[in-house]
Amino acid sequence: GAGVSQSPSNKVTEKGKDVELRCDPISGHTALYWYRQRLGQGLEFLIYFQxxxxxxxxxxxxxxxxxxxxxxxxxxxxxxxxxxxxSAVYLCASSLGRGGFKNEQFFGPGTRLTVL
Amino acid sequence: DQQVKQNSPSLSVQEGRISILNCDYTNSMFDYFLWYKKYPAEGPTFLISISSIKDKNEDGRFTVFLNKSAKHLSLHIVPSQPGDSAVYFCAADDSGGYQKVTFGTGTKLQVIP
Incomplete structure (x- = not known):
C-alpha cells in the first residue's frame, strides 16, 4: 500500500453507541498520529504513538x-x-519518526463520523 | 494554549497575484516548520518545510519565509492559481523530537479566476 488508509470512510451511529476507527499507516513509519477536525475548525491533536x-x-x-x-x-x-x-472527521497520519524531516506526516483520507 | 496560530481564517486572492499566508508560534523550542494543504474530503498533504537554520525555502511557486526573532513564518504563492484554493495549515516541530508536531487552525485560501 502506497499511503495511509483509514476505514470506514464514513460512519453514522446513534448517540450512546461505541465506534471503532481503523488506521493503516505507511509501512516503516514509526510515528502515528490521530487528529480530528470538526466542521469549520482546525486540526485537533488527539494521540501520538512513537x-x-x-x-x-x-x-x-x-x-x-x-x-x-x-x-x-x-x-x-x-x-x-x-x-x-x-461528530467530526477523524484523521490519521504517519511519519518516519521523531523530529525534523522525519515528522513530515502523511495523512489518510479520514473517517467522517456522524452521531445522530 | 495555542502554540501555533494562524490568525486569518480565510483569504481571497485574484488569480495571478501573490497569496501570503501567515503563521505565528510561541514555543521557542520549535525549529522546524511545515505547511500542509487540504482539499475538502481529503487528508492534508505536505507542501513545503523550513528548518530554523534557514530564513527562506523555495519550491516552484511556493516560498516559505521564517523570521525567528519574531517567531513568524509566511507562505507565499506566486502566481496564485485557482487550483491552489484549499485550506493551508502551518505546523511546528522541534528537530530534536522532544515536542510533538503542533498544527495551526488553518487558513482557507480562495483564488478567484
Missing part, C-alpha cells in the same frame, strides 16, 4: 476516547458512548 514509547494521550478529550497501536502497524481509535459533539 515506536515502543508510551503514547502521548494529552489530546484525548475525555475518557470515552482510547486508542491502541499494534507494534508499528495498525491503530484503532475507539469512542465509547458516542455523543453528538463527537
Amino acid at each position: 515506536g515502543n514509547s508510551a503514547p502521548d494521550k494529552s489530546g484525548l478529550p475525555s475518557d470515552r476516547f482510547s486508542a491502541e497501536r499494534t507494534g508499528e502497524s495498525v491503530s484503532t481509535l475507539t469512542i465509547q458512548r458516542t455523543q453528538q459533539e463527537d
Whole structure:
C-alpha cells in the first residue's frame, strides 16, 4: 500500500453507541498520529504513538476516547458512548519518526463520523 | 494554549497575484516548520518545510519565509492559481523530537479566476 488508509470512510451511529476507527499507516513509519477536525475548525491533536514509547494521550478529550497501536502497524481509535459533539472527521497520519524531516506526516483520507 | 496560530481564517486572492499566508508560534523550542494543504474530503498533504537554520525555502511557486526573532513564518504563492484554493495549515516541530508536531487552525485560501 502506497499511503495511509483509514476505514470506514464514513460512519453514522446513534448517540450512546461505541465506534471503532481503523488506521493503516505507511509501512516503516514509526510515528502515528490521530487528529480530528470538526466542521469549520482546525486540526485537533488527539494521540501520538512513537515506536515502543508510551503514547502521548494529552489530546484525548475525555475518557470515552482510547486508542491502541499494534507494534508499528495498525491503530484503532475507539469512542465509547458516542455523543453528538463527537461528530467530526477523524484523521490519521504517519511519519518516519521523531523530529525534523522525519515528522513530515502523511495523512489518510479520514473517517467522517456522524452521531445522530 | 495555542502554540501555533494562524490568525486569518480565510483569504481571497485574484488569480495571478501573490497569496501570503501567515503563521505565528510561541514555543521557542520549535525549529522546524511545515505547511500542509487540504482539499475538502481529503487528508492534508505536505507542501513545503523550513528548518530554523534557514530564513527562506523555495519550491516552484511556493516560498516559505521564517523570521525567528519574531517567531513568524509566511507562505507565499506566486502566481496564485485557482487550483491552489484549499485550506493551508502551518505546523511546528522541534528537530530534536522532544515536542510533538503542533498544527495551526488553518487558513482557507480562495483564488478567484
